[in-house]
Amino acid sequence: MKKLLLFILILFISISSLLATSFLDYSDAKSWIPESLCIGMGNDKWAIGTISYNMDDQLTFSEHFYLEAPAWTMNVNLLSITNRGWMEGWSAKDVTKVGSGERIDGRYDVSQILLGLPLNIVNTKGFYLYTKPEFGLSIIGNQHYDVLQNTLHKIIKAAPLEVDYEIDNNIVKSTLNLYLEAGGVIANIKSAALVLALRTDLLNTIDFSSKQIIYGSVGLIRDNLDILTLSLGYSFVQSYSGFKTQEVYHDYLRGPILSLSINSGLIRIDYTARLQTGFGFGVISVDVLSLFKKPTWENSDIFLNLGTSSQLNCTFYNIKLGIPILDTRFSAILSTRFLSGNPSFKGWETEMDPKEWPRFKRSYSALLLGTRYEFDNKEAIVTPYSEITIGLMTWEVRTLNNMLDPIENEEKVHSIVNPKLLSFAADLEIG
Known part of the structure; x- marks a missing residue:
């Protein structure tokens, strides 16, 4: 009955919106020509520490293809969901719960192709009301994404993921x-x-799952481009398939959500953290068609820096956002440096049977504020600069028992989490 009511609601709003909307001229050929083609990759290792953690399970990786025109959108999603060593009695919200009974493994793949109809019901300078009904097909089951995943794991020398x-x-x-x-x-x-x-x-995927998410958000928009959006919301999730893997995965999705979206025109970053369970996931996309359009930015109004750095025998991801201060050569800097769930002591792992690789992982992250000074014109292609940022860094180490066989501690808890440490951090950069 609930699914029928949801279908009727979507159909009613879609038809009502279409009848009420007169802002888009559908007879104009330009309305049907794609303006954006985004190709993206998602991974659970892009989970910013402190507010989320890479459990190396649940939604483990994804591929996304998004085509957008003023009159329509097309979205193709390829998702791989896994569950390793789950025990009855464990909780996604509390890793100290003691489990019992048989270990449960599983995985399934999801491929979606969805067509959307974006509708601007109200669109004035001060207020907007937007809706987009979307419909399509979801293919669920065994699409051999495990082969793709384990091939990549072999290349990067990561532990294989072998579950039925x-x-x-x-x-x-x-x-x-x-x-x-x-x-x-x-x-x-x-x-x-x-x-x-x-x-x-x-x-809503009929007879498989339904999700309802409510957000409040604040963001910056420039020339109809959502430059920066920060959202806080709550997620309700229901499972209908009977898959134990889906039930576990959905347990991690329920509750409060924090999401961040950064869009520079060419590159887009979308990150979501489930605050109650610690599950985090990030997607990095490239808009191919933006290369053939007028540049989004004519000078350094704002800059986004993505990179990696090697410290403490591991690789950190770096995301940096800068905004110029008035008409000076100074910019305000907000940056995060994080490592989430990367394995420690890889030297030990390479000498062992891959199936026995230890699941001792570390999550380090820093949030820093500072300033940058540029020594030349900001419109130049190459600009010398100096930058200093200061902030706080958190340090956490845990063992994922669900991936050890057998579980080596007597209490059979999902994870052993060492106390989190907090320290001062400072970076000096010249370039």
């Missing part, structure tokens, strides 16, 4: 989604607008 699929074949389900968002401009900052918004996502 929940089913050997594939099933096809209809998917009906609805996105609804309302917001308004509260201030103008140089060439960008500061926006507050409320959003709800209704995601």
Whole structure:
């Protein structure tokens, strides 16, 4: 009954919105020409420490292809979901719960192709009301994404992931989604607008799963481009398949959500943290068609820096956002440096049977604020600079018992978490 009501709601809003909308001229050929083609990759290791952790399970990796025109969108999602060594009695919200009984393994793949119809019901300078019904198909089962995953793991010398699929074949389900968002401009900052918004996502794959997510968000918009969006929300999730792997995965998805989206035009970063369970996932995308359009930025109004650095015998990911201070050569800097769930002491692992590789992992992260000074014109291609940032860094180490066989501690808890340490951090950079 609930699924029928959801279908009727989506259908009603879709038809009502279409009848009420007159802002887009569908007879104009330009409305049907794609303006954006994003190709993205997601991974659970892009989970910013402190607010989330890479459990190396659940949604382990994804591929995304997104095509957008003013009158329509097409979204292709390839997802791989896994579960290793789960025991009855364990909790996604409390890793100290003691388990009992048989260990449970499993995995399944999901391939989606979805067509959306974006509709601007209200679109004024100070307020907007937007909706997008989306429909398509989801293929669920064994699509051999394990081969792709383990081939990559072999190349990067990571532990293989060898568990049986929940089913050997594939099933096809209809998917009906609805996105609804309302917001308004509260201030103008140089060439960008500061926006507050409320959003709800209704995601339904019939007879398989349904999700309802409510967000409140604040963001910067420039020339219809969502430069920066920070959202806080809550997720409700229901499972219908009977897959134990899906039930475990959905337990990690429930509860409060923090999400961050950074869009530079060419590169986009989307990151989500489930605050109650610690599950985090990041997606990095490239908009191919942006290379053939007018540049999003004509000078250094804002800059985004992505990179890696080697410290403490491991690799950190670095994300840095800078905003110029008035008409000076100084910029305000916000940066994070994180390592989430990377294995420690790889030298030990390479001497052992891969199936016996220890699941001793570390999560280190820093949040820093500072300033950058540029010695030349900001419109130049190459600009010498110096930068200093200071902040705090957290240090956490844990053992994932669910991936050890047998579990080596007597209490049979999911994870052993050492006390988190907090320290001062400072970076000096010249380039």
